Amino acid sequence: SQQGEEDPQALSIQEGENATMNCSYKTSINNLQWYRQNSGRGLVHLILIRSNEREKHSGRLRVTLDTSKKSSSLLITASRAADTASYFCATRGSSNTGKLIFGQGTTLQVKP
Amino acid sequence: EPEVTQTPSHQVTQMGQEVILRCVPISNHLYFYWYRQILGQKVEFLVSFYNNEISEKSEIFDDQFSVERPDGSNFTLKIRSTKLEDSAMYFCASRLQGAYNEQFFGPGTRLTVL
Numbered sequence: 518s519q520q521g522e523e524d525p526q527a528l529s530i531q532e533g534e535n536a537t538m539n540c541s542y543k544t545s546i547n548n549l550q551w552y553r554q555n556s557g558r559g560l561v562h563l564i565l566i567r568s569n570e571r572e573k574h575s576g577r578l579r580v581t582l583d584t585s586k587k588s589s590s591l592l593i594t595a596s597r598a599a600d601t602a603s604y605f606c607a608t609r610g611s612s613n614t615g616k617l618i619f620g621q622g623t624t625l626q627v628k629p
Numbered sequence: 630e631p632e633v634t635q636t637p638s639h640q641v642t643q644m645g646q647e648v649i650l651r652c653v654p655i656s657n658h659l660y661f662y663w664y665r666q667i668l669g670q671k672v673e674f675l676v677s678f679y680n681n682e683i684s685e686k687s688e689i690f691d692d693q694f695s696v697e698r699p700d701g702s703n704f705t706l707k708i709r710s711t712k713l714e715d716s717a718m719y720f721c722a723s724r725l726q727g728a729y730n731e732q733f734f735g736p737g738t739r740l741t742v743l
Binding site for chain 2: 547548550552557558559560561562565567605607609612613614615616617618619620621622
């Protein structure tokens with residue numbers, strides 16, 4: 518598999534429920550970032566977690582990072598219909614250029 | 630809040646034609662990037678640009694592609710002779726210096742090659 522693979526590929530939940538998306542990667546990283554993309558639109562940065570951090574919160578978002586397992590998870594609590602979008606993890610490796618390698622993404626549908 | 634802007638939002642061109650996609654990064658950012666996303670696929674890195682030169686490019690970024698920062702604000706991606714497979718959404722991104730600064734993406738330009 519490639520760097521930054523998310524699972525599940527698709528997730529459908531009811532409003533108010535929590536949504537958990539996972540991301541795995543292969544090489545060592547400097548940081549990992551999560552982005553949201555509404556259908557056909559641009560990428561919105563959600564949260565960045567550094568390689569020496571294990572957990573980070575931002576509003577209803579909680580991100581964890583396990584560098585030993587090379588995995589991360591994004592939890593959205595108390596989901597809303599407006600959270601419906603695709604979510605991508607992106608890893609930044611050790612290169613000085615800071616390029617990001619994106620996963621395939623998880624498509625989240627939150628039903629009202 | 631400052632943001633990355635891109636023009637045009639949608640470009641339709643004939644195969645073999647040249648296109649220039651334009652981006653205005655956030656003003657105090659120093660690193661600039663182009664990515665592309667073919668419909669239904671993941672976002673792919675094309676090129677990074679720092680200190681007025683390419684710092685890294687992917688295998689996708691062949692001789693048909695070039696980037697330029699013609700003045701202090703614009704950052705352009707040129708595709709010299711477009712192919713059908715160049716049809717994609719092209720995203721520009723920028724960030725501050727520093728290892729832990731997030732990249733801010735523009736809204737994208739949808740390129741359709743006929």
